[in-house]
Amino acid sequence: MHPGKTSLAFIDGSRLITESLVRAGADTFIGYPITPANLLYLYATKRYPTMLAAPDEITTLQWMSGFAIAGHVPVTATSFPGYALMLESINMAAMFELPMVIVLVQRLGPATGTATCGAQGDLSLVHGTLSGGYTLPTFSPSNLNDCWDISAKALHTAIRLRTPVVLLTSKEMVMTLQAFDWSHLAEIETLKVKTFSGSDTYIPYKVDESLVPDFMPVSQNNHAVRLTASTHDTKGFLQNSTPEAIENTKRLEAKVTKHLQEYLLFDLDEQAGAQHLVVSYGISAQASREAVRQLRARGEKVSLLVAKTLLPVSRDYVDIANRYERVVVVEENLTGQLRQLLFGAAGRNGLSGVNAIARMISPSEIVDEVMRKF
Amino acid sequence: MNNVKFLTGGQLPFCKGCGHVAVAQNTEKALQKLDFNPLDVVLVTDIGCHGIVDKNFLTHNVHGLHGRSSALAAGISAGLSNPNKKVIVFTGDGGATIGMQHLVGGAHLGFDMTVVVHNNMLYGMTGGQPSEFTPCGFKTPTLPEGSTKSGYDICELMLAAGAAYVERVVGIGDFSDSLARAFSTKGFSLVEVMEICTSYGVKSNPGMKLPKLVEEAGWKVKVFTEAKQRLFQTPQNSNPTSLLSEKLEVEPKYSGAISKPVSIMLSGSAGEGVQLAAEFLARAAMLSGLYATKKGSYPVTVGVGYSAAEVIISHEPILYTGSPVPDILAITSADGLGYARTAAGRMKGGTIYIDQSLDIPQTGAETVVIPFREKVGAQNSSLYSVFYMVGSQHFFPMEALRDIFMANKISQRVSVDIFMQL
Ligand SMILES: Cc1ncc(C[n+]2csc(CCOP(=O)(O)OP(=O)(O)O)c2C)c(N)n1
Ligand code: SF4
Numbered sequence: 183m184h185p186g187k188t189s190l191a192f193i194d195g196s197r198l199i200t201e202s203l204v205r206a207g208a209d210t211f212i213g214y215p216i217t218p219a220n221l222l223y224l225y226a227t228k229r230y231p232t233m234l235a236a237p238d239e240i241t242t243l244q245w246m247s248g249f250a251i252a253g254h255v256p257v258t259a260t261s262f263p264g265y266a267l268m269l270e271s272i273n274m275a276a277m278f279e280l281p282m283v284i285v286l287v288q289r290l291g292p293a294t295g296t297a298t299c300g301a302q303g304d305l306s307l308v309h310g311t312l313s314g315g316y317t318l319p320t321f322s323p324s325n326l327n328d329c330w331d332i333s334a335k336a337l338h339t340a341i342r343l344r345t346p347v348v349l350l351t352s353k354e355m356v357m358t359l360q361a362f363d364w365s366h367l368a369e370i371e372t373l374k375v376k377t378f379s380g381s382d383t384y385i386p387y388k389v390d391e392s393l394v395p396d397f398m399p400v401s402q403n404n405h406a407v408r409l410t411a412s413t414h415d416t417k418g419f420l421q422n423s424t425p426e427a428i429e430n431t432k433r434l435e436a437k438v439t440k441h442l443q444e445y446l447l448f449d450l451d452e453q454a455g456a457q458h459l460v461v462s463y464g465i466s467a468q469a470s471r472e473a474v475r476q477l478r479a480r481g482e483k484v485s486l487l488v489a490k491t492l493l494p495v496s497r498d499y500v501d502i503a504n505r506y507e508r509v510v511v512v513e514e515n516l517t518g519q520l521r522q523l524l525f526g527a528a529g530r531n532g533l534s535g536v537n538a539i540a541r542m543i544s545p546s547e548i549v550d551e552v553m554r555k556f
Numbered sequence: 557m558n559n560v561k562f563l564t565g566g567q568l569p570f571c572k573g574c575g576h577v578a579v580a581q582n583t584e585k586a587l588q589k590l591d592f593n594p595l596d597v598v599l600v601t602d603i604g605c606h607g608i609v610d611k612n613f614l615t616h617n618v619h620g621l622h623g624r625s626s627a628l629a630a631g632i633s634a635g636l637s638n639p640n641k642k643v644i645v646f647t648g649d650g651g652a653t654i655g656m657q658h659l660v661g662g663a664h665l666g667f668d669m670t671v672v673v674h675n676n677m678l679y680g681m682t683g684g685q686p687s688e689f690t691p692c693g694f695k696t697p698t699l700p701e702g703s704t705k706s707g708y709d710i711c712e713l714m715l716a717a718g719a720a721y722v723e724r725v726v727g728i729g730d731f732s733d734s735l736a737r738a739f740s741t742k743g744f745s746l747v748e749v750m751e752i753c754t755s756y757g758v759k760s761n762p763g764m765k766l767p768k769l770v771e772e773a774g775w776k777v778k779v780f781t782e783a784k785q786r787l788f789q790t791p792q793n794s795n796p797t798s799l800l801s802e803k804l805e806v807e808p809k810y811s812g813a814i815s816k817p818v819s820i821m822l823s824g825s826a827g828e829g830v831q832l833a834a835e836f837l838a839r840a841a842m843l844s845g846l847y848a849t850k851k852g853s854y855p856v857t858v859g860v861g862y863s864a865a866e867v868i869i870s871h872e873p874i875l876y877t878g879s880p881v882p883d884i885l886a887i888t889s890a891d892g893l894g895y896a897r898t899a900a901g902r903m904k905g906g907t908i909y910i911d912q913s914l915d916i917p918q919t920g921a922e923t924v925v926i927p928f929r930e931k932v933g934a935q936n937s938s939l940y941s942v943f944y945m946v947g948s949q950h951f952f953p954m955e956a957l958r959d960i961f962m963a964n965k966i967s968q969r970v971s972v973d974i975f976m977q978l
Contacts, residue, residue, distance in 0.1 A: 233791065240624065
């Protein structure tokens with residue numbers, strides 16, 4: 183990295199995501215091949231201190247959990263078919279409160295769909311990953327710079343909150359090569375999981391006001407570690423549904439929402455007097471930025487909100503949107519998953535979407551929708 | 557031998573007479589015989605009646621999902637990479653059925669761990685349904701007429717998969733020596749403990765005797781293999797280097813001569829260098845001080861069918877990397893024409909460079925017919941189309957493209973001169 187604008191590199195998002203995650207503190211990658219996540223797998227073989235090829239995606243998540251229990255911070259990269267297999271194990275890791283990042287590279291579904299075609303169709307799935315209405319913190323990079331910043335944030339959040347975190351991206355973000363000025367990339371802090379340092383008995387799920395329990399790896403011989411994916415009390419003992427155990431489970435959601443402001447990231451580019459707001463995330467954010475640039479060049483007033491922290495859904499997004507008469511949500515899926523997440527099935531007045539499947543949404547479609555008489 | 561407690565001494569959470577009791581007690585005894593301390597041991601338990609025994613153990617305890625305990629334990633073992641820690645899995649025949657992949661995989665890779673299969677020949681926790689381990693003739697509450705197929709022989713399976721130690725025992729009395737042999741094996745070991753579920757197995761098969769049943773099922777009670785040498789080593793990349801190598805940077809040396817962003821599509825066949833040609837084009841643009849992006853499109857199988865790439869070059873940073881309507885299109889094969897027909901149809905201006913072997917698609921663009929394939933061969937046709945278009949469109953000096961080409965190892969095989977002749 184050099185200061186000055188001449189240091190343009192020709193790179194893809196996978197490279198930045200991998201480097202960022204490792205610098206942020208990830209030390210293990212466990213992978214099962216799947217297009218379009220294969221570049222992340224390839225880079226992992228070169229970059230992580232430990233890289234393992236698992237025989238399937240259930241095993242992937244189980245091995246990751248095992249590594250995390252032993253004190254490591256693991257990462258994987260997959261696409262919908264693999265994520266679907268991981269589902270129960272992600273629930274397990276969330277109950278164990280293990281830090282890990284799952285990079286979910288979206289491609290065209292349903293089912294095997296088209297492996298080589300990008301999409302943004304898995305937000306609803308990620309939103310519903312945990313049974314019972316609990317949330318996995320979920321981030322999405324909207325350009326190459328975010329592949330750097332947001333990936334590190336995702337890993338730091340996984341470590342700080344002791345939870346699986348999803349980095350939701352898509353084919354073109356991780357595979358398209360782009361001339362990128364990397365002279366301004368921020369330094370990334372390497373974080374470690376906070377371990378128990380008391381001299382009294384270690385209680386695995388006991389928390390202070392942070393709501394995040396101290397960790398103890400099973401590698402040490404001083405304190406018994408007891409982890410269970412079933413409903414459990416603070417000591418880690420399985421309980422049917424004692425008040426203490428239910429409180430402990432509810433804490434999983436409370437810890438994630440309590441700290442949201444510490445990891446809530448979005449770009450808000452507001453124009454004075456604008457009545458239109460374009461909302462987007464991930465790969466479609468770039469088309470949205472271009473559309474907003476074109477609209478402004480034509481003298482139109484328009485604002486732009488690019489969500490980078492997708493889950494938990496921030497109230498801020500809705501509050502911002504409610505300042506506008508017209509809201510256009512841009513995303514590459516059939517029915518508007520982000521739109522429904524923000525505004526519910528009922529929607530609101532002045533709300534519409536630009537949606538597409540099997541192709542990238544182009545700036546001109548967004549321009550047209552913003553200009554459309556509503 | 558020590559007499560350190562591994563069990564709390566509290567009541568075990570099983571029905572009266574359940575075979576799981578003996579496994580817990582013999583495990584404690586075997587660990588004492590080997591002089592382990594509780595926190596040297598990580599007990600990973602599955603979902604099932606046998607699994608809730610974790611609350612009685614004073615070891616580290618991890619209680620995960622149904623059938624996945626062996627995969628979770630493999631991760632713990634590989635993550636610890638510590639020969640002084642003992643990772644033990646408790647699973648049922650149900651867990652072994654749904655998670656068979658993890659047992660085969662564990663034995664195959666040689667993770668340092670011991671799996672104790674509590675084979676009571678049915679799913680106890682869910683009410684006595686048959687598993688894949690249920691032997692022929694064995695009855696369960698949901699199968700009162702008795703199973704008509706034989707059950708898995710997990711020991712033979714583990715032997716074939718490469719386990720270091722495999723033994724089947726009938727889980728009556730003292731079998732702690734068997735467990736101790738497994739626990740002290742380096743690598744993957746498995747002990748199958750034959751048991752009876754008093755609540756469902758005994759009730760459905762009155763008068764049944766376990767040793768006789770095991771014998772009739774054809775399951776040998778013996779050591780199947782011992783002291784095999786296969787131990788998983790957790791790979792360590794001792795010197796991982798940054799992915800942000802300066803080699804990825806392209807320092808401008810020439811200057812570009814475009815008045816607005818140009819989007820270029822190359823469409824040809826897989827194996828004919830389309831992606832490489834597109835990358836050269838983009839890099840040459842960067843060598844000329846321009847921004848560039850390159851996005852590939854191809855079917856799932858890499859080696860057949862079309863291969864297409866979209867390149868955008870611009871003086872300004874490029875936000876949107878798609879290009880639904882290219883300004884310039886190069887089509888070098890029939891596959892490529894098939895793919896690019898739609899894009900060609902959308903073009904209201906611009907130029908299409910197309911191989912002379914192909915028919916001209918419907919388009920509003922100017923078309924230029926070139927014998928790409930004939931002149932340089934199919935393999936180099938796409939590269940040639942890039943040289944040709946740069947030579948005629950003058951986005952930037954030809955030298956830029958030439959420099960990029962010469963810096964690539966392909967220049968050792970293919971002479972650049974064949975591309976420079978327009
Ligand atoms: C994925 C999944 N499928 C089904 C179940 C329901 N289930 C719980 S325990 C069990 C079977 C237990 O049988 P086994 O493993 O033989 O143990 P046992 O109860 O006999 O000790 C099943 C099917 C589950 N927990 N998870
Ligand atoms: S139901 Fe069967 S397997 Fe479960 S505890 Fe009772 S006897 Fe044991």
